[in-house]
Amino acid sequence: MNKTKPVVIRKPWLSGIWLLPLLSALIGGWVLYQSMIEKGIEISILFDNAAGIREGKTPIIYKGVRIGVVREVHISKNLQQVNVIAEIQRAAKEGLRKTTGFWLVKPKVSLTEITGLETIVSGNYIRMNPGEGRSQRDFIALEKPPVIDDYTQGLYIDIFAEHLGSVSRGSKIYFREIPVGEVLDYELAETQSGVIIKVRIEQRYAHLVKHSSRFWNASGLSIKAGLSGLSVHTESLAALIAGGIAFYTPDSKTKTTHDVVGNGTQFELHKDFDSAKVGIAVKINFASAIGLEEGVTDVKYDAFKIGIVKKLSYTKNGTNVIAEVMFDPRATSLLKTGTKFWLDKPKLSLTDFSGLKSLLQGSHINMQVGHGEDSREFVALNKPPLMLAGEKGMHLLLKAESLGSIEYASPILYKKIQVGQVHDFKLDKKGEHVLVDIYISERYAHLVASNSRFWNTSGVHVNLGPSGLDIKTGTVDTILTGGIEFITPDLKHKKVKNGAVYHLYKDYDAATESGLIGYKQDKNTQLIRITTEELGSLAMGTKIYFKKIPVGKIVHYTLSDKRDEIIISAAISNKYQDLITSKSRFWRNSGLQVKADLSGVDVNMASVHSLLNGGISFANIESSVVTKQSDKQVYPLYQSQQQALQQTEDIQIRFPLAQGISKGTAIKYLGIKVGEVSRVELTDNNQAIIAHAKLFDSATEFARQGTRFWLLAAQLGLFKNKHLDTLIKGNYLEIEPGHGQKQTHFVGELNQPEIRNGLHIVLKSPSLGSIKVGNSVSYRQINVGEVRSFQLSKNAQFVLIDIYIAEKYAALIKNNTKFWHASGVQVDFGLFSGAQVRTESLENIVLGGIAFATPDSSAVEKEDNNQVFELYSSVESEWLEWSPKIALAD
Amino acid sequence: MGNKPVSALRQAYLCCRVCHKTLPQNAQEVVQCPRCHTQVYARIPHSLAQSWALLISSFILYIPANVLPIMTLNKAGVMRTDTIISGIINLANIGMQPIALIVFIASILVPLLKMFGLALILLAVQFNWQRNVCLRTKMYRMIEYVGRWSMLDIFVISILLGIVKFDKVASVDIEPAALLFESVVLLTMFAALRFDSRLIWDDINE
Structure with a gap:
């Protein structure tokens, strides 16, 4: 019906949507292609046993790189083998050829090598060794790793042996006991008459193998038993256990260039070191054949076996024995004209462990290397030679009571350094003494003078006595083998000639007269003398300490002339000489000192050494008159540091009875300990006791006429607890100093006397509050007095409190001084100011007390005794701010 | 009628x-x-062509998605790489047949049915087949509905990937096929989406 003209829209021939299938095809194709590329090559490997192979996990490794993985493991149709399907990366495709080897790597732990340890964690893996030939996909696994592994460089040689011995695959090849290669494989020789051992020498050692090289079986322990002992010859421990092959290349004088060994060269394997005949033949002339045995007796240098006696024969005249010795080729440089040989017989000693071996092995020939031309013929000594350059030293004779543990070649020590050795010993003609012939080497000969003292340092001297344990040793060596030590007090002394005779003392103390000899002339020390009543743990060598640093030691002690004291001589090294003054005080280090009381624990420990050994310490007390110490001065030795350092005044106080007074009872002045009762004894008539006491330091001034002593003991009561501390600390003596003449004898009182000194004042208060007798009166929280008594006023209107202010502080009390109750805690709350807590000292809080303050004005008359003051119940803050300057009485 | x-x-x-x-x-x-x-x-413009293109793309990608491994499970050093099918077989082998069945349905059966079903529908539209129109419509509805369930595999892998991360002890890695499979599923879903179902019966009854 509609006559509208049709609109013609030309459709494009192909819609853009058709690009989509194209794109899909491209993507799909590319992804497929990629996966084809990445997908490895499937190969099958036939294993006899697939233990440890896991599908999807066990990798194929080449040169340590994972090149594939086991995909499937099937059992073969005949159930005899396992077919492992593995996927190998395409990159390794070239390696998959006819001779390619696959083998399973498992952990191997043996004494000589540990391989495949990583497989313990990662599991076993299959290794590949690429081969040649045409491409192949089916393989049969190798039972063991192939000989040539990963084309390792090196020298490949064959060694022909009669028997395999303990050589096995992996056995090492040793050159001078260093492994330089290993046995790769072995097989029967074609003739079936022997074994061919395939050996690889590492590239860097390949040059060591020459055509002249001799190989011998270094496997295991070779033991030859004989009457003179056993011949034990081993290579390194690894070779001992795992077997091995050693070789040696003799030095060829003519270095020919064609003497380079190529791969595949054949060598012969000798049975052992001897049969390899790699040695240097040397003839040694011995006086007798005792201890020598063919093929057994070794030649040792410095405990190393370097040769062996091959043959023994008599000289033509039959007097001597010629030992033909085969030396290790390395010994060439040792065989000079000056070289000496002697037969070392086995001896058992504690220090020489090789001696134990020689006991098993029999005697061996020892040697000392000399200088000169090369030589191949020697004459053996019949006993060991002396020390080096023995001719030029000094020989001395020591006369001893007995030989002790001295033996041949025992060392001679000077200050613990070996300067010579015992050369010989014999009895003197009468057979009374032993004459020890010692030799001092030339460079130390000057240490010997006519006053030298020799003693035997052999062994350990243990001296157990009441004074303690005293152990003296020489060096460790001399402890075990014995030795002789000497000192020369004065090196300038007359020199001695060869052959001089000395006495050999049995020990150090005997030789040095308790050590005095050694220090008499010593310029580096200074001798001081200390007297003591008993020696105690002190001994020779006990150290002297200054501030716990050792500065000297006791070198000597002796009884005094009167035989009532011991005089100790101590050597102080010069470095510390200035520490010794006339005011030096010495005391015993008695180790640990623990002082405990209510004021704490005080532990004083000397150095650990002195703790164990005892010791003497000293310090210098302060004094205006310090003089240099004079040689004549003799210092007393105090029992303790405290005693030593205190200036004391000995006094005697007579008491009617001794209740509460004993040794150690303190003497206190104003609460401070100023002295101590040292001894309590009865008077002659037994009517009273006399307390011997010491006043310390400044308190020595109290030993004057007028000074009073009284005993303070705890007083308990509902309103009267006093001196409670004495319950714990013990009673003590209170002192009130006098001002009279010096006096040392006093009469003590058992009760507190009326104190006359000081200021008595009376406070009046509407109520007593918590005030008790004995409460403190404090000024700025320092106790300056105490409450003595209280009573009602006559009209019962007030309480009158009698207080006492110590004389020293009396000046603090002025007419306008304010007193208040200092008891308890005062807490103020305010909405805006917050809380304010003010307390007196803790003692006041608990016991109550009185505090006072004096206004900040100086022009106020001083108070008289018994003046009455008001006692306020609380403090006004204004009072607390007062801080007048008041001169206190001295 | x-x-x-x-x-x-x-x-x-x-x-x-x-x-x-x-x-x-x-x-x-x-x-x-x-x-x-x-x-x-x-009608949706170019519906048929677009559906075809997407479907063909999914067919193309379906091949590598099934051939290549979809994920790698590393369990205490043992690497196990699975394709979809080998994973299902493995599941069945270790006694988890019901789960294997579910995975099989979700990962193999459903995508395949979907793809071939869609292809059938497209062919029918293309060549104007007259039969079974109703069936094809129902099939299309079902394909559209069931399409998302093919993502099960992807869900499983992505959850495993996130949860199983114990370094050397156990870990899960995705492989290229996971992405390809994901693409297949998406492409089929888009193909079904771009297809205008009305085309099924447009040309009948003429």
């Missing part, structure tokens, strides 16, 4: 695809829906 169906288009009516408003066909090709301002066509 006394009452022959007469389509709206034949009666010069268009239907808005968005709000389903029925509009009279205008002289102009392009009509705008007065209600939702969508352009209203008689």
Whole structure:
């Protein structure tokens, strides 16, 4: 019906949507292609046993790189083998050829090598060794790793042996006991008459193998038993256990260039070191054949076996024995004209462990290397030679009571350094003494003078006595083998000639007269003398300490002339000489000192050494008159540091009875300990006791006429607890100093006397509050007095409190001084100011007390005794701010 | 069949695809829906060609999606790479046949049915087959409905990928096939979407 003209829209021939299938095809194709590329090559490997192979996990490794993985493991149709399907990366495709080897790597732990340890964690893996030939996909696994592994460089040689011995695959090849290669494989020789051992020498050692090289079986322990002992010859421990092959290349004088060994060269394997005949033949002339045995007796240098006696024969005249010795080729440089040989017989000693071996092995020939031309013929000594350059030293004779543990070649020590050795010993003609012939080497000969003292340092001297344990040793060596030590007090002394005779003392103390000899002339020390009543743990060598640093030691002690004291001589090294003054005080280090009381624990420990050994310490007390110490001065030795350092005044106080007074009872002045009762004894008539006491330091001034002593003991009561501390600390003596003449004898009182000194004042208060007798009166929280008594006023209107202010502080009390109750805690709350807590000292809080303050004005008359003051119940803050300057009485 | 169906288009009516408003066909090709301002066509333009293109793309990608591995499961060092089919077989082998069946239906059967069903419908429209119109319509509805369930595999993999992350002990990695399979599913869904179902019966009864 509609006559509208049709609109013609030309459709494009192909819609853009058709690009989509194209794109899909491209993507799909590319992804497929990629996966084809990445997908490895499937190969099958036939294993006899697939233990440890896991599908999807066990990798194929080449040169340590994972090149594939086991995909499937099937059992073969005949159930005899396992077919492992593995996927190998395409990159390794070239390696998959006819001779390619696959083998399973498992952990191997043996004494000589540990391989495949990583497989313990990662599991076993299959290794590949690429081969040649045409491409192949089916393989049969190798039972063991192939000989040539990963084309390792090196020298490949064959060694022909009669028997395999303990050589096995992996056995090492040793050159001078260093492994330089290993046995790769072995097989029967074609003739079936022997074994061919395939050996690889590492590239860097390949040059060591020459055509002249001799190989011998270094496997295991070779033991030859004989009457003179056993011949034990081993290579390194690894070779001992795992077997091995050693070789040696003799030095060829003519270095020919064609003497380079190529791969595949054949060598012969000798049975052992001897049969390899790699040695240097040397003839040694011995006086007798005792201890020598063919093929057994070794030649040792410095405990190393370097040769062996091959043959023994008599000289033509039959007097001597010629030992033909085969030396290790390395010994060439040792065989000079000056070289000496002697037969070392086995001896058992504690220090020489090789001696134990020689006991098993029999005697061996020892040697000392000399200088000169090369030589191949020697004459053996019949006993060991002396020390080096023995001719030029000094020989001395020591006369001893007995030989002790001295033996041949025992060392001679000077200050613990070996300067010579015992050369010989014999009895003197009468057979009374032993004459020890010692030799001092030339460079130390000057240490010997006519006053030298020799003693035997052999062994350990243990001296157990009441004074303690005293152990003296020489060096460790001399402890075990014995030795002789000497000192020369004065090196300038007359020199001695060869052959001089000395006495050999049995020990150090005997030789040095308790050590005095050694220090008499010593310029580096200074001798001081200390007297003591008993020696105690002190001994020779006990150290002297200054501030716990050792500065000297006791070198000597002796009884005094009167035989009532011991005089100790101590050597102080010069470095510390200035520490010794006339005011030096010495005391015993008695180790640990623990002082405990209510004021704490005080532990004083000397150095650990002195703790164990005892010791003497000293310090210098302060004094205006310090003089240099004079040689004549003799210092007393105090029992303790405290005693030593205190200036004391000995006094005697007579008491009617001794209740509460004993040794150690303190003497206190104003609460401070100023002295101590040292001894309590009865008077002659037994009517009273006399307390011997010491006043310390400044308190020595109290030993004057007028000074009073009284005993303070705890007083308990509902309103009267006093001196409670004495319950714990013990009673003590209170002192009130006098001002009279010096006096040392006093009469003590058992009760507190009326104190006359000081200021008595009376406070009046509407109520007593918590005030008790004995409460403190404090000024700025320092106790300056105490409450003595209280009573009602006559009209019962007030309480009158009698207080006492110590004389020293009396000046603090002025007419306008304010007193208040200092008891308890005062807490103020305010909405805006917050809380304010003010307390007196803790003692006041608990016991109550009185505090006072004096206004900040100086022009106020001083108070008289018994003046009455008001006692306020609380403090006004204004009072607390007062801080007048008041001169206190001295 | 006394009452022959007469389509709206034949009666010069268009239907808005968005709000389903029925509009009279205008002289102009392009009509705008007065209600939702969508352009209203008689039939989706190029519907058949677009469906074909998408369907063919999905067929092409379906091959690598099934040949290549879909995911790698690393369990304590043992790597296991699975394609869809090998995964299903593995599931069945370890005794989880019901799950294997579900995965098989969702991953193999449904996509295949969908693709071939769609192909059948497209062919029928293309070559103007007259039979079984009703069946084809029902088939189309079913294809459109069931299409999203093919995503099951992808869901499983993506959940595993997120959850199983224990480094060396166990981990899951996706492989290229997952992406390809995803593409296949999407492409078939789009193919079904672009196909205008009205084309099925447009040319019958002529």
